[in-house]
Amino acid sequence: MGGRFGDGAVIPEAEGVLFKQDWHRRALALTLAGGTLGLWNLDISRHAREKLAPTDYARFAYYEKWISALADLLVETGALSAEELATGRAAGPATVDVNVLRAADVAGVLARGGPANRDSGPVAKFKPGDRVQVRARAENVTVDGGHTRLPAYLAGATGIIQRHHGTHVLPDSNAHRLGEAPEPLYAVAFAAGDLWAHPEHAGDQVVADLWQSYLSPA
Amino acid sequence: MGGRFGDGAVIPEAEGVLFKQDWHRRALALTLAGGTLGLWNLDISRHAREKLAPTDYARFAYYEKWISALADLLVETGALSAEELATGRAAGPATVDVNVLRAADVAGVLARGGPANRDSGPVAKFKPGDRVQVRARAENVTVDGGHTRLPAYLAGATGIIQRHHGTHVLPDSNAHRLGEAPEPLYAVAFAAGDLWAHPEHAGDQVVADLWQSYLSPA
């Protein structure tokens, strides 16, 4: 969606506004609690939102995407059956092996988070200052139609390595349960004039975090 | 939208099905009649549909896009006022200078159509068999966010000139009332393997009609 035309104004919002509707609270909490069951990882859950039909992705409210993707994942992993979703009645206790988040553990789980860096992986091929070219198509090269974190607006662009973040889990693999496949991750800087036909300002830049396999020397 | 993932199956339809709802008929006829008023050209009307908000473009039915874009164009050109749209009542006869299509002229107008070829324009730089590279971004290079007929999935790709169609009006200019700016138009063939990470078949191709200014020698 980065770079898309036709969207309207950005509407600022006061700092105290957190949830506009009560169901937003529940959707957030349910999604976070669902994420701790141990049935999927963060990349799988992002992909589940992206896999919503394009028309649903466009028309659903933010937390509606979350809750819909959550329902899809619960059925996909066998935690719920389609019948249970359709009837709204549990056919019995869950039969999948899960960790159920308890109130007393919430603070610890949130504080721990889920670091994505790993100790080992391929050797870094690039260093800050190197010129790199991004893969020509923003597609998952392993799984047809699969998850990728390469934004379409950067496909084929040339940039400069700005920072080496260390070695991070590759979402293109992890979202499909194909292993973490950690790789060097870099912040790559692109000149606005190399990305857009009508850049606002010659000196402006976009920086994105890109995995080593998305890049080749330029 | 070409190449997008996540859309469902294509549902075949019997040959006799023309209009699924009565308002589809009226929307088609109104749009065609509106197009003969002389207030806009075909490229302007295509751009009006594309300029619908992305969420509207995604959720509107096909003829709903047509009718909404028609309403926008009528107000934009002064044929109708916003007040008239809002109230549904004409404030008086139209004050713009138009050609009103009469029933007796329909057959002739449809048979004549609106050819897009022109006698003169820049010299053709390419001939069948030449390798060309498509512009890196599917953006209008003259008007920020303007109309273009370069599909995003072909941006940056390399193909082979298949056929020279002659000299055709350039939509990127004509859609913005900047003149017809006719240019050589070519059918350009791309190997499926150069467009997609997971092509179905090595020998398959996509051919698109692209204007000379979209292309550079490769």
Added chain:
Amino acid sequence: MPHDHSDDHPHALLPSEPALKVQALETLLVEKGLVDPAALDEIIDTYEHRIGPRGGAAVVARAWSDLGFRAALLDDADLVLAGMGLHGRQGEHMVVVENTEALHNMVVCTLCSCYPWPLLGIPPTWYKSDAYRARAVREPRKVLAEFGVSLPDTQAVRVWDSTAEVRYLVLPQRPVGTEGMDEAALAALVTRDSMIGCGLVAAP
């Protein structure tokens, strides 16, 4: 809802129900004298009863029957079709592409819904659908399978994306077992989908 930009457009002033939207606009345009209701009826009648895929089918049947016609059609379709009265709006620049044992042609418009109206009439719902527009260029064989068409590996698929004002008609392969048939009988075999490249013409 994500922030919705539609409020900035005049069309948002119309009723939101599409049927009412059309009706409101038609009423206004007729009142303003910008549209003649009889012309609307005439347009509808034209595409409901006079212009449709039987026009294209007659062209295909003649191309199968007459080698000279076929050669002329493939060489300069505009000239040939104008002579048959099968030219006009959304078919001003026609190219006919021929299916062979080695090559299957298929037509799409990924940017909107461009289609050869004088030969095939108004496009079917699926041709205008997001699914067809998105998938025909990337996975034509999967799309063809949804039409019940399976092509051998030895036959390449060439998908024509109608990005300009050129319109494409597919000349399907003539089925075996039709040697003795006349043009009218052959035309009856030719389906609309086969002229878009989403079907094959079956033997009778």
Added chain:
Amino acid sequence: MPHDHSDDHPHALLPSEPALKVQALETLLVEKGLVDPAALDEIIDTYEHRIGPRGGAAVVARAWSDLGFRAALLDDADLVLAGMGLHGRQGEHMVVVENTEALHNMVVCTLCSCYPWPLLGIPPTWYKSDAYRARAVREPRKVLAEFGVSLPDTQAVRVWDSTAEVRYLVLPQRPVGTEGMDEAALAALVTRDSMIGCGLVAAP
């Protein structure tokens, strides 16, 4: 409607009204023993009352007040923030980027809505909107204008698109006229938007 693919997804079995959808799912998950309602309340309470932009503001105020802290923060934010208890979910890998006279930083996530939760809480509606996601990378200055921010031509804009698990916090420029203020007073000046790069910190 264009053909709608949503029927293929299990979520289409839930009520279509979002509030009912959430309620149905919560009821089911609790009945199945997969979710503890008290844990849901605890999560909500955490983000409504304990984790929010005042965390980030305290960090900014200290960085303005203490040059050693500032240097350490810019060098290794994870180490510094973990020491302050401002680390965790959606902030496991933090990078702090500093605004200067020559450079203004701004943060977006074009792919979803990645945001430094331990420092800023849950993202505002606009940060998650299509409009911000689409436009921040292409026309950041027009977006800034909608926040009332206008930057000189001599100041470049660098937009950080949060495409991986690294989260960015903007260290805004300290306003003039705040020399005598202590950390608590400074923190009160720091707005959430300024730490996303969509606002400037105004002098008191």
